[in-house]
Amino acid sequence: MKRGIAFKISALALASTFIIFAAVLVYNYDVSRKIIGEAAETNARNVGKRAANRVASVVLPIQKAVDNLALALEDASLTTDEIVTLSRRMVESNKDIYGVAIAFEPYRHDQEELFFSPYHYRGKDGIEFTMLGGTSYRYFYMDWYQLPKVLGRAVWTEPYFDEGGGDALMATYSVPFYRSENGKRVLAGVCTADITLDWLRDVMDEIRLSKSAYSVILSRNGTYIHHPISELVLNQTIFSLAEDREEPAIREIGQDMIAGKTGFMFRKSIRGNVDSFLYYTALPVGGWSLAILFPKDEVLAGVNTLLRDIIVIGALGFLLLTGAMLWIARSISRPVRQLSDSAMEIAGGNLDAEIPTIETEDEVGDLADSFNHMRTSLKTYIKDLTETTASKERIESELRIAREIQMGILPKLFPAFPDRPEFDIYASIEPAKEVGGDLYDFFFVDDDHFCFLIGDVSGKGVPAAFFMAVTKTLLKVICERGLDPGAALEKVNNDLAEENESCMFVTLFLCVMNIHTGEVRYGSAGHNPPILIRSGEAEWIPPLKEPVAGPIEGMSYSTKTLQLSPGDTIFLYTDGVTEAMDNERTLYGEDRLMEHMKRYARKNAAEIVTSVDASIKEFTGGAEQSDDITMLAMRFNGDGPQEP
Amino acid sequence: MDFKNEKQGAFMVVVPAGRMDAVTAPEFEQECERLIQSGELKMVADMSALEYISSAGLRSILATAKKLKGQQGEIRFCGLEGMVEEVFSISGFSSMFPVFDTRDDAIKD
Structure with a gap:
């Protein structure tokens, strides 16, 4: 199927629009995503920092308080009551502290007692008191006591779930305290504060980066302290999870986290296994580390919504544009197609074919106007041409008839005088395409005198034809009066000159022959010299050099005489013979004519004329004939018996 | 058909070149007509550059001569050669008009 302009314009414009739109969309989406991603990272850092600050704001005062307690306990003069009071006050004054223990080295406080460790904690009925230590609880070997003792500094223990005490997640901050003994600083004991971590959940819950974002806290060893999947908490480390899931990447993240590094990356979440952003940073507590995961889709939800909206708006716009394009293209191509149909119809010859009315004032409207104008012009032109052709045909037809009439006045019947053995006459005229003015004639002036003549009117066309007819009529009338040829020519000249x-003028060669004696009297009005064949030899009759007939009145013409013997021939012709041309515009010429005459000297009149005619035709080889070719041959036989 | 015209003494010398036939003869007639209109009544036609003359050419010469005669002017001929001279001779034009061998002879009064 042939694609129309409408289709091409629409397709091109829409394809371009689509490509531009798609490129803008892709670029927009890419940049938006990057911006949102960067914003998400910044946001995550801020949130992480804020969470760390929140944790610090809870934990640091406790640490400070325990540190201070440790300093206070360096005073060796403290009594048992005072020590117990210190412990109780700590719990009272700090709501985030679950319990405080002040554990002494063996026999360090009281030389009678192996254990001395007053412990205040928040019981069901307020702050309760107990003394730790005993055979079932040899606290010297507990982590919370051992670690600070061995390390010589404050230590956070690994968090644990305290089932007996608070039924809560706990972590213990232990600080060693020293006393001077014999001038040396020796370890006196360890004071600890148990802290419930319930508030951690609240802090974590406040970290709401997105709907299903969640946060994780790892201890110094990688144990999960906080995780939305509660089975993981305290039961798994990030390393054991990496082993279970066979994901070395998780182990690498864990190593970075417990090393206190900060990072931002993109990976699948443990919970829900969805593409997520991961941010982790160190917490200011016991080497803990915070991680925040938030699903990519939720972060990019805005971008995706934007993308979807743009696509919908774009698609609607595209449809609208398609409609508009089709409408415009159709409004252009419809009239063009209609014009094209009309053109085909007009080309088929129906000039009255209806041309669609196009009112638009654009190029198409102009085209329709031009088209209408063309049709009108074409109609006028064809009408004129038809009339001209008809008129030309009429004129040509009339000319042809005139030509036939003109030719009709020349004698054409041969042998012309079969009962006259004294002479033999033959003439021919080969008319040119255009009407010419050649003439010949022959007739008896009286019983003894026979007149024959040839003439050539100057120019061509209807004027020449008229002039020829007038000349021939005049000649016959004048010659029949029996005048000498010279006198006859003078008369004809004067009559024509009026x-x-x-x-216009005519060249004439006029002969009057006595058919008994063979005496020929002749006159010439500017005509080509004829050929005389005498005793088998051809020769020119010397020209008289007397004026052509017709233009100037009062010319005088002489009469000459020549004597024919039986068998002699006079050959008259017009310049159509000698000026016949071949395709190279070479003239047939007088020399060629004379040569031919010499060869045909002994032939009779008809044979001479027809042979010259054949010779000319052979010479011209079909080239267009520009002038009448007229010949007349008169052979004198005399009164005696004819020669063989 | 080309013309090289030259005023020599009292005469306007017209020099037609090429062929003077049914097609070109009217040009000769128009050229002479133009000269007559501009007052040139004494003319010499130098035929030395003419290759061919037909009966139509002769007719245009006659028409020009007749116009000149009507205004007491005249036309002379010179430089007749070859075919043109033969046509002039046979047609009797040589006896109808003053014909000279050379242009110098023609412009002598």
Whole structure:
């Protein structure tokens, strides 16, 4: 199927629009995502920092308080009551502290007692008191006591779930305290504060980066202290999880985290296994580490919504544009197609074919106007042409008829005088395409005198034809009066010269022969010299050099005489013979004519004329004939018996 | 058909070149007509550059001569050669008009 302009314009414009739109969309989406991603990272850092601050704001005062307690306990003069009071006050004054223990080295406080460790904690009925230590609880070997003792500094123990005490997640801050003994600083004991971590959940819950974002806290060893999947908490480390899931990447993250590094990356979440952003940073507590995971889709939800909206708006716009394009393209192509149909119809010859009315004032409207104008012009032109052709045909037809009439006045019947053995006459005229003015004639002036003549009117066309007819009529009338040829020519010249404004003229060669004696009297009005064949030899009759007839009145013409013997021939012709041309515009010429005459000297009149005609035709080889070719041959036989 | 015209003494010398036939003869007639209109009544036609003359050419010469005669002017001929001279001779034009061998002879009064 052929694609129309409408289709091409629409397709091109829409394809371009689509490509531009798609490129803008892709670019927009890419940049938006990057911006949102960066914003998410910044946001995550801020949130992480804020969470760390929140944790610090809870934990640091406790640490400070326990540190101070440790300093206070360096005073060796403290009594048992005072020590117990210190312990109780700590719990009272700090709501985040679950319990405080002040554990002494063996026999350090009281030389009678192996254990001395007053412990205040928040019981069901307020702050309760107990003394730790005993055979079932040899606290010297507990982590919370051992670690600070061995390390010589404050230590956070690994968090634990305290089932007996608070039924809560706990972590213990232990600080060693020293006393001077014999001038040396020796370890006196360890004071600890148990802290419930319930508030951690609240802090973590406040970290709401997105709907299903969650946060994780790892202890110094990688144990999960906080995780939305509660089975993991205290039961798994990030390393054991990495082993279970066979994901070395998780182990690497764990190593970074417990090393206190900060990072931001993109990976699948443990919970829900969805593409997420991961941010982790160190917490200011016991080497803990905070991680925040938030699903990519939720972060990019805005971008995706934007993308979807843009696509919908774009698609609607595209549809609208398609409609508009089709409408415009159709409004252009419809009239063009209609014009094209009309053009085909007009080309088929129906000039009255209806041309669609197009009112638009654009190029198409102009085209329709031009088209209408063309049709009108074409109609006028064809009408004119038809009339001209008809008129030309009429004129040509009339000219042809005139030509036939003109030719009709020349004698054409041969042998012309079969009962006259004294002479033999033959003539021919080969008319040119255009009407010419050649003429010939022959007739008896009286019983003894036979007149024959040839003439050539100057120019061509209807004027020449008229002039020829007038000349022939005049000649016959004048010659029948029995005048000498010279006198006859003078008369003809004067008659023709009257009212001859156009200076037409005729060349004439006029002969009057006595058919008994063979005496020929002749006159010439500017005509080509004829050929005389005498005793088998051809020769020119010397020209008389007397004026052509017609243009100027009062010319005089002489009469000459020549004597024919039986068998002699006079050959008259017009310049159509000698000026016949071949395709190279070479003239047939007088020399060629004379040669031919010599060869045909002994032939009769008809044979001479027809042979010259054949010779000319052979010479011209079909080239267009520009002038009438007229010949007349008169052979004198005399009164005696004819020669063989 | 080309013309090289030259005023020599009292005469306007017209020099037609090429062929003077049914097609070109009217050009000769128009050229002479133009000269007559501009007052040139004494003309010499130098035929030395003419290759061919037909009966139509002769007719245009006659028409020009007749116009000149009507205004007491005249036309002379010179430089007749070859075919043109033969046509002039046979047609009797040589006896109808003053014909000279050379242009110098023609422009002598």
